[in-house]
Amino acid sequence: MSQRPYIVGNWKMNGSRAMLAEARAIDRAAQRYPDVEIALAPPYPFIGALRDAVSAIGVGGQDCHTAAKGAHTGDVSAAMLADIGADFVILGHSERRRDHGEGDALVRAKAEAALAAGLGVIVCVGETLEERDAGKAEAVVARQVEGSVPAGEGAAVAAGRLALAYEPVWAIGTGRVAAVEDVIAMHAAVREKLAAIYGEDADKIRILYGGSVNGENAAGLLGAEGVGGALVGGASLTADAFLPIVAAASQPEG
Numbered sequence: 001m002s003q004r005p006y007i008v009g010n011w012k013m014n015g016s017r018a019m020l021a022e023a024r025a026i027d028r029a030a031q032r033y034p035d036v037e038i039a040l041a042p043p044y045p046f047i048g049a050l051r052d053a054v055s056a057i058g059v060g061g062q063d064c065h066t067a068a069k070g071a072h073t074g075d076v077s078a079a080m081l082a083d084i085g086a087d088f089v090i091l092g093h094s095e096r097r098r099d100h101g102e103g104d105a106l107v108r109a110k111a112e113a114a115l116a117a118g119l120g121v122i123v124c125v126g127e128t129l130e131e132r133d134a135g136k137a138e139a140v141v142a143r144q145v146e147g148s149v150p151a152g153e154g155a156a157v158a159a160g161r162l163a164l165a166y167e168p169v170w171a172i173g174t175g176r177v178a179a180v181e182d183v184i185a186m187h188a189a190v191r192e193k194l195a196a197i198y199g200e201d202a203d204k205i206r207i208l209y210g211g212s213v214n215g216e217n218a219a220g221l222l223g224a225e226g227v228g229g230a231l232v233g234g235a236s237l238t239a240d241a242f243l244p245i246v247a248a249a250s251q252p253e254g
């Protein structure tokens, strides 16, 4: 991949003010890896404080509403994330699809709203174990990609503000990482689908792998053909666990 690898920590519903110390340690170390784009997505209450605590890494949200403002108690808009200093938002994570019944059309609407608000977007897709065992993994993921990625906002896509994350549901938080050859095959299938949708602009879209990435398996996954980075859950919660993944992504020249 010609683009810088993109290593994103998704803190999910984990975090505290005390954990900002981990973000600071990650940020300090990030300066040693200028060839890697690094970011963290904490829960909403910590986004502003994390933004103020770091300078070398990106900061993002884990969801946003489709509307810019209004009567939606408990929700947060993309414009608000941008206003508080977020750079991007993760959308359509399988945990939101599961916990909140989010479907492809809603994810697409959120992605369009987030890009319009000036944020980068990481759209998540991934099959369940049942779907993989039934031989339907590629078809399921292709359908999710087709339904979830923004239909408008072409200029933002061309500018590289859209990323995809392939996260097989059965590999998330289970310690059961996908086989590298399966990751390569799926990333190629996703790339093909994106090319059919966006043409040459699809070259600008990084495709991340997510699901039990850690310091031990990162080099194999990140070195795989078509893998543009990683979306990391559990191993993003401490600098000690996260930084080896960043190091594995780094290929300084010379």
Ligand code: 13P
Residues within 6 Å of the ligand: 010, 093, 167, 171, 172, 173, 174, 175, 210, 211, 212, 213, 231, 232, 233, 234, 235
């Ligand atoms: P784990 O790295 O904990 O498996 O989580 C992956 C994930 O869902 C990142 O979004």
